[in-house]
Amino acid sequence: MANRYLVVGGAGFIGSHLVAGLIARGDEVVVFDNLQTGHRAAIDARAHFHHGDLADPMALHAVFTGRRFDGVFHLADLSLVGESMQSPMRYLTINPSNAGRLIDACLRHGVQRLVYSSTANLFGTADTSPIGEDAPIAPASAYGESKFAVERMLLWAERVHQLHSACLRFFNAAGCDPGGRLGEAHFPETHLIPLAIDAALGRRPPLAVFGTDYSTPDGTCLRDYVHVTDLVAAHVLAMQRIAIGSVRYNIGMGRGHSVREVIDAVSRIAGRRVPVIAADRRPGDPPILIASADRIIHEMGWNPAYSTLDDIIETALIWRRNHPDGYANTAMQQRQTA
Numbered sequence: 089m090a091n092r093y094l095v096v097g098g099a100g101f102i103g104s105h106l107v108a109g110l111i112a113r114g115d116e117v118v119v120f121d122n123l124q125t126g127h128r129a130a131i132d133a134r135a136h137f138h139h140g141d142l143a144d145p146m147a148l149h150a151v152f153t154g155r156r157f158d159g160v161f162h163l164a165d166l167s168l169v170g171e172s173m174q175s176p177m178r179y180l181t182i183n184p185s186n187a188g189r190l191i192d193a194c195l196r197h198g199v200q201r202l203v204y205s206s207t208a209n210l211f212g213t214a215d216t217s218p219i220g221e222d223a224p225i226a227p228a229s230a231y232g233e234s235k236f237a238v239e240r241m242l243l244w245a246e247r248v249h250q251l252h253s254a255c256l257r258f259f260n261a262a263g264c265d266p267g268g269r270l271g272e273a274h275f276p277e278t279h280l281i282p283l284a285i286d287a288a289l290g291r292r293p294p295l296a297v298f299g300t301d302y303s304t305p306d307g308t309c310l311r312d313y314v315h316v317t318d319l320v321a322a323h324v325l326a327m328q329r330i331a332i333g334s335v336r337y338n339i340g341m342g343r344g345h346s347v348r349e350v351i352d353a354v355s356r357i358a359g360r361r362v363p364v365i366a367a368d369r370r371p372g373d374p375p376i377l378i379a380s381a382d383r384i385i386h387e388m389g390w391n392p393a394y395s396t397l398d399d400i401i402e403t404a405l406i407w408r409r410n411h412p413d414g415y416a417n418t419a420m421q422q423r424q425t426a
């Protein structure tokens with residue numbers, strides 16, 4: 089049966105893929121986004137777009153009024169780790185207060201299910217690997233702390249108001265729509281794979297490798313990469329699961345790839361060497377971050393199909409080659425033809 093969902097942040101990297109995935113399932117989708125980091129052209133044309141800011145309670149009220157949502161997905165936080173360490177109060181104020189307004193709107197309008205995009209940053213430099221849901225919470229940044237504050241808010245929204253939620257702690261989201269229409273277009277880009285691809289394609293200076301003397305097999309950090317299409321599947325399963333109660337899931341592949349390994353794979357697949365320079369370690373970068381996703385696999389049968397490193401890089405490369413300016417051209421064309 090078709091459902092109607094609100095996707096907050098549906099113009100962003102992960103949100104736009106989620107919107108397309110829901111529509112492909114036959115669901116009706118409303119996107120709420122202020123386009124501060126998202127792109128109008130990334131929103132599937134069959135979704136209803138509501139331009140608004142989570143800071144504005146009237147805009148939120150307007151999107152809920154006259155519609156009954158079966159659930160809400162929240163993917164619209166400030167999410168730059170480095171920026172959060174320069175302006176911690178901004179992150180610690182904005183992310184929880186925006187989430188608070190969204191939760192409040194859900195409660196006022198009778199929404200009973202909310203899926204929240206949380207982060208592995210909650211676990212800081214965890215002692216265990218792979219990291220399960222019950223590992224100690226010790227955020228590595230103000231960004232991680234702000235996401236944990238939202239998770240706590242959701243806990244109380246369930247205890248007091250019976251709002252069911254899923255907090256999905258993603259490790260590294262990567263890759264692009266295998267159909268080539270949607271991709272990752274962050275400005276500034278901070279993620280390793282699009283940066284390595286751009287360096288290989290000669291669109292940016294050599295890639296800085298932060299730390300080459302970690303206690304890992306090749307001295308560089310290990311990260312767990314999940315293809316955005318598999319992440320979308322996890323969101324859909326989580327929304328179904330919370331019909332019966334709240335959950336916290338870690339989302340990763342249970343295996344790590346080193347920075348060096350990613351660089352070598354991009355060079356091989358692109359057919360062009362990624363130029364690199366060695367740089368100092370960044371404070372707060374854990375040497376190894378690998379998820380245990382056993383809980384969502386066993387409880388929900390999550391079955392990631394796209395998350396090999398080669399599939400991730402191949403899909404990201406197709407997007408970067410076909411959209412050298414991200415969504416810029418498409419957006420410009422839309423304005424010109426409007």
Ligand SMILES: NC(=O)c1ccc[n+]([C@@H]2O[C@H](COP(=O)([O-])OP(=O)(O)OC[C@H]3O[C@@H](n4cnc5c(N)ncnc54)[C@H](O)[C@@H]3O)[C@@H](O)[C@H]2O)c1
Nearest residue numbers: 097099100101102122123124125126141142164167205261
């Ligand atoms: N990309 C990753 O690797 C990763 C990893 C862990 C967690 N996450 C989380 O997943 C979520 C989505 O990440 P992404 O990479 O797609 O980010 P993104 O920046 O591409 O998308 C965020 C979207 O939210 C919108 N937005 C932001 N603030 C808003 C506001 N106040 N009101 C309305 N809309 C607003 C932006 O315009 C954008 O379209 C974030 O919450 C992020 O913390 C991402």
